[in-house]
Amino acid sequence: MENKLLEFLKLQKIDIDISDFKKTFENIPKEIDVLENKISTEEIKINNLKDKISVLEKELDDYNSQIETINTKIKNQEDKLFTINSNKEFEALQKETGDLKRLKIEIEDKQLKTMENLELSKENLNNFTSQFQTDIEPLKEEIKKLENNLKECNEKKETLIADRNQITKTLDENILIQYESLLEDNPPVIVSAIGETCGQCFLTIPPQTYIKVLQQKEIVNCPHCRKILIPEENNV
Numbered sequence: 181m182e183n184k185l186l187e188f189l190k191l192q193k194i195d196i197d198i199s200d201f202k203k204t205f206e207n208i209p210k211e212i213d214v215l216e217n218k219i220s221t222e223e224i225k226i227n228n229l230k231d232k233i234s235v236l237e238k239e240l241d242d243y244n245s246q247i248e249t250i251n252t253k254i255k256n257q258e259d260k261l262f263t264i265n266s267n268k269e270f271e272a273l274q275k276e277t278g279d280l281k282r283l284k285i286e287i288e289d290k291q292l293k294t295m296e297n298l299e300l301s302k303e304n305l306n307n308f309t310s311q312f313q314t315d316i317e318p319l320k321e322e323i324k325k326l327e328n329n330l331k332e333c334n335e336k337k338e339t340l341i342a343d344r345n346q347i348t349k350t351l352d353e354n355i356l357i358q359y360e361s362l363l364e365d366n367p368p369v370i371v372s373a374i375g376e377t378c379g380q381c382f383l384t385i386p387p388q389t390y391i392k393v394l395q396q397k398e399i400v401n402c403p404h405c406r407k408i409l410i411p412e413e414n415n416v
């Protein structure tokens with residue numbers, strides 16, 4: 181019995197490694213997700229700002245062409261003033277010119293606001309872009325590293341599973357059944373009895389149970405956590 185059980189320690193070591201890899205598999209995809217979200221949030225910000233800038237540029241173009249049209253109209257009307265004889269017509273035309281000039285001032289006001297807005301947006305874009313280069317761009321490298329890490333872990337895990345399959349073939353079948361069913365609670369399955377204390381749950385083992393552990397004639401489970409107990413000096 182003694183040796184049969186101790187042979188399982190090799191299997192247990194593999195199972196602990198496999199379990200560690202499983203934790204890695206749970207954590208790395210989450211880490212990648214967090215980084216990807218951070219990158220896409222910043223990319224959206226920059227794209228929104230670029231859109232805003234192109235809208236403002238278009239607005240500015242519109243104001244420019246509106247002002248150009250008004251200038252042409254004013255010029256035409258001023259030319260016309262010289263050809264008019266009647267006072268009434270003269271006044272009407274002067275009023276029209278006055279209206280156009282006021283409209284032009286209104287548009288120039290809007291144009292100025294748009295220009296200020298555009299300048300500010302461009303400044304923001306510059307800041308965001310350089311911040312992206314320094315803070316966000318390196319995250320892409322970090323994601324690549326994590327992905328490689330994940331791939332490596334997967335390969336190592338496959339090797340461990342292959343080793344495990346080899347080892348289980350050589351082990352006592354009855355103990356293996358019990359071992360596998362306890363493994364569902366995560367490794368380790370076989371733990372030391374440290375004096376009359378279970379090395380896993382740290383609860384006290386009854387003296388008669390501890391004696392059985394030391395005799396090593398049968399499989400002894402901790403009465404509290406169900407782990408298989410072995411003498412401390414055997415657990416290497």
Ligand SMILES: [Zn+2]
Pocket residue numbers: 378379380381382383402403404405406407
């Ligand atoms: Zn226990």
